[in-house]
Amino acid sequence: MTAGCAMKSSWLEKNTFHYSEFNDLDRLVEEKQRKNLKISLCLPTLNEEKTIAKEILIVKSELMTRYPLLDEIVVIDSESTDKTREIARSFGADVYKATEILPDLEAFKGKGENLWKALYVTKGDIIVYIDADIKNIHHRFVYALLGPLILFDKIKYVKAFYDRPIAIGKSKIRPTGGGRVTELVVRPLFSLFFPELTQILQPLSGEYAGFREIFEAIPFPIGYGVETSMILDIYEKWGLDVIAQVDLDRRIHRNQDTRALGKMAFVILMTFINRKIRLGLIDIKEDLSNEMIQYNLIKDEYKPDIFQIEGHERPPIIEIPAYRKKFK
Amino acid sequence: MDSYLDNLPAFVDTIKSIKETIITNIVLIGQIPAPTFKEKRRTSVFMERLADFRVDECTTDGYRNPIGIIKGTSETRPPIFVVAHLDTIWGTDIDHYYTIRSDSMTGAGVTENSIGVGVLVSLPEIFRRLNLSFESDIVLAGVIQSLGRGNLRGIRHLLKTWSTPIRGAVCIESYELGRLNYYADGMIRCEVDCNISTTNGWEHKFKPNAILILNEVINQILKLRLPQRPRSRVIIGKISGGFKHGVIAYDAKLGFEIQSNSDKMVKSIFNNIKDIIEGISHEYEVELKLKTLSNINAARIKYNHPLVKSTVEVMKKLDLTPISEPSESELSIFLSRKVPAVTLGITRGENHQHINATAEIEPMFKGIAQIIGVIMAIDSGVCDEE
Numbered sequence: 001m002t003a004g005c006a007m008k009s010s011w012l013e014k015n016t017f018h019y020s021e022f023n024d025l026d027r028l029v030e031e032k033q034r035k036n037l038k039i040s041l042c043l044p045t046l047n048e049e050k051t052i053a054k055e056i057l058i059v060k061s062e063l064m065t066r067y068p069l070l071d072e073i074v075v076i077d078s079e080s081t082d083k084t085r086e087i088a089r090s091f092g093a094d095v096y097k098a099t100e101i102l103p104d105l106e107a108f109k110g111k112g113e114n115l116w117k118a119l120y121v122t123k124g125d126i127i128v129y130i131d132a133d134i135k136n137i138h139h140r141f142v143y144a145l146l147g148p149l150i151l152f153d154k155i156k157y158v159k160a161f162y163d164r165p166i167a168i169g170k171s172k173i174r175p176t177g178g179g180r181v182t183e184l185v186v187r188p189l190f191s192l193f194f195p196e197l198t199q200i201l202q203p204l205s206g207e208y209a210g211f212r213e214i215f216e217a218i219p220f221p222i223g224y225g226v227e228t229s230m231i232l233d234i235y236e237k238w239g240l241d242v243i244a245q246v247d248l249d250r251r252i253h254r255n256q257d258t259r260a261l262g263k264m265a266f267v268i269l270m271t272f273i274n275r276k277i278r279l280g281l282i283d284i285k286e287d288l289s290n291e292m293i294q295y296n297l298i299k300d301e302y303k304p305d306i307f308q309i310e311g312h313e314r315p316p317i318i319e320i321p322a323y324r325k326k327f328k
Numbered sequence: 329m330d331s332y333l334d335n336l337p338a339f340v341d342t343i344k345s346i347k348e349t350i351i352t353n354i355v356l357i358g359q360i361p362a363p364t365f366k367e368k369r370r371t372s373v374f375m376e377r378l379a380d381f382r383v384d385e386c387t388t389d390g391y392r393n394p395i396g397i398i399k400g401t402s403e404t405r406p407p408i409f410v411v412a413h414l415d416t417i418w419g420t421d422i423d424h425y426y427t428i429r430s431d432s433m434t435g436a437g438v439t440e441n442s443i444g445v446g447v448l449v450s451l452p453e454i455f456r457r458l459n460l461s462f463e464s465d466i467v468l469a470g471v472i473q474s475l476g477r478g479n480l481r482g483i484r485h486l487l488k489t490w491s492t493p494i495r496g497a498v499c500i501e502s503y504e505l506g507r508l509n510y511y512a513d514g515m516i517r518c519e520v521d522c523n524i525s526t527t528n529g530w531e532h533k534f535k536p537n538a539i540l541i542l543n544e545v546i547n548q549i550l551k552l553r554l555p556q557r558p559r560s561r562v563i564i565g566k567i568s569g570g571f572k573h574g575v576i577a578y579d580a581k582l583g584f585e586i587q588s589n590s591d592k593m594v595k596s597i598f599n600n601i602k603d604i605i606e607g608i609s610h611e612y613e614v615e616l617k618l619k620t621l622s623n624i625n626a627a628r629i630k631y632n633h634p635l636v637k638s639t640v641e642v643m644k645k646l647d648l649t650p651i652s653e654p655s656e657s658e659l660s661i662f663l664s665r666k667v668p669a670v671t672l673g674i675t676r677g678e679n680h681q682h683i684n685a686t687a688e689i690e691p692m693f694k695g696i697a698q699i700i701g702v703i704m705a706i707d708s709g710v711c712d713e714e
Binding site: 050051058061062065066083086087090 | 348351355356429430
């Protein structure tokens with residue numbers, strides 16, 4: 001066994017949990033109150049009218065009304081054109097358009113932007129981020145992420161992993177699949193450059209929670225790269241021991257086609273390489289292109305479909321004066 | 329009785345105040361596929377939710393029907409049963425994930441019977457919110473194997489093995505608000521299978537066509553003279569068969585139900601149909617198999633039974649118009665065991681029994697209030713008088 005393997009098994013054993021270890025909600029509430037913690041749930045949205053109501057009402061019922069674990073549910077929306085905001089409001093969430101938060105700053109559109117801006121409007125010492133497109137939402141998605149943060153002082157950031165059946169068509173479920181970008185892009189990259197991080201089983205999962213002191217001190221790419229950069233930055237600043245991961249069992253999500261995943265992979269690669277350059281770990285002699293080029297066959301002719309990524313990144317929000325004024 | 333009747337309209341608002349919890353129960357239980365005979369996972373979640381709501385006793389009977397018992401204040405009063413069937417008409421490969429909107433819920437099985445089951449497990453919390461306690465124990469039972477070939481096995485077993493008298497019962501169906509069932513017709517549900525041998529042999533000069541054979545069966549059933557009293561009918565409900573357009577059908581299947589408010593008449597019609605099938609089988613030299621899938625006996629309480637009268641009062645107090653038809657549900661098993669019972673629906677909707685069934689949220693709160701009104705009526709003794 002190599003040294004890397006020995007270290008791996010040790011972290012995996014210590015910092016990997018199953019959601020059922022945290023289903024004593026009375027205990028979590030008691031410990032939360034003893035530590036005088038406030039907890040916020042943030043749902044970033046873009047046209048999620050089919051799933052948003054279910055997420056809000058289940059979490060609100062179980063973790064606010066029945067067990068006072070959460071103090072607020074906040075929806076940060078990227079200009080949805082469907083009824084996402086209206087529905088979320090009708091089920092009792094605090095709803096914001098991302099553009100209305102810190103309006104003096106240049107506006108960007110993306111999941112990372114919503115997560116970053118959530119830090120300004122939420123009140124919690126702990127913030128839980130959950131994607132708004134989970135078809136089989138269960139309150140374990142929230143309490144299981146909170147469990148290690150509330151019960152173990154050393155843990156500052158918790159990431160979800162799960163089985164990933166995918167929904168195909170309108171009414172059928174395929175039993176296995178998903179996680180292609182993780183296996184084809186992120187895991188090879190981690191294996192090459194940060195072997196320790198391969199222990200994080202699903203680095204791209206959209207469900208994670210952490211203390212404000214962590215999130216406010218790291219930059220947020222505005223788009224898909226936010227999950228990758230978050231792990232790299234937390235690892236870089238605080239090490240692997242502040243991170244934990246929790247098995248949430250099954251998560252049903254929408255299947256994305258290969259082209260969409262290609263774009264996602266492009267953004268993640270870009271984020272990763274930029275991080276490596278910034279850390280001085282690699283040196284690339286020329287600037288990276290910011291265009292992902294895919295081809296479509298249109299009337300016997302291949303035409304390029306160019307997807308441009310600006311690669312904007314928000315600085316640690318602690319550096320924003322309005323934030324410091326509000327929280328410090 | 330009037331005192332609690334007067335409280336019912338106010339109950340609606342209190343019930344509505346915990347709509348998140350009620351819908352959560354509907355979603356968490358309803359999203360678990362539970363085709364008849366495969367209700368195990370749904371049963372587990374049903375039990376977990378009841379335990380989570382701190383119901384006094386959570387258990388399963390010998391047939392694995394999950395049951396929760398809320399203890400009453402009286403040592404001597406028999407229990408009141410509230411039941412909803414757990415099984416659904418949809419298979420495990422169907423997407424059971426629901427879409428919730430401000431005013432509606434959509435998804436496979438939402439009206440058959442996810443809302444009924446979700447409301448059943450919400451009752452302990454609703455009672456707490458309404459500050460209600462009862463003299464009788466309240467037995468909350470999710471019964472398995474009700475639909476189709478299940479033939480109400482779950483409820484049959486539960487009542488057969490229940491050792492004490494039962495004071496009265498409310499059966500809950502998701503759909504449709506306003507229904508008030510208090511009688512069940514006698515019924516036999518059958519299937520006829522027609523199979524033509526695919527091997528070439530001397531016995532058929534011309535191969536018969538299974539679909540045409542069943543067509544002949546239908547024609548002869550339609551020729552039967554059915555009496556208006558006792559009210560009787562044969563419903564041809566399902567047919568399938570054949571392989572492709574240009575090939576004679578070797579297999580075909582016909583599903584039908586005989587219904588009457590007289591068990592004797594059901595039996596008599598069944599025998600007539602059996603004769604028809606045997607005759608056609610003989611004449612056409614084909615294999616025709618008649619199978620009985622399920623059956624129930626006719627049973628009823630009268631319209632002027634105090635339980636029915638009280639239920640009508642409860643519904644009227646909530647501005648609901650009662651509509652009565654015979655029911656084939658768990659009700660018939662209670663009635664056949666001389667337990668006064670009614671079946672009530674919870675809400676309205678559309679595409680009932682379709683994959684995209686949709687149920688309205690708002691009417692649900694009145695639907696739940698009426699169930700509580702009827703439980704209170706039974707607890708006040710309306711079923712004790714006869």
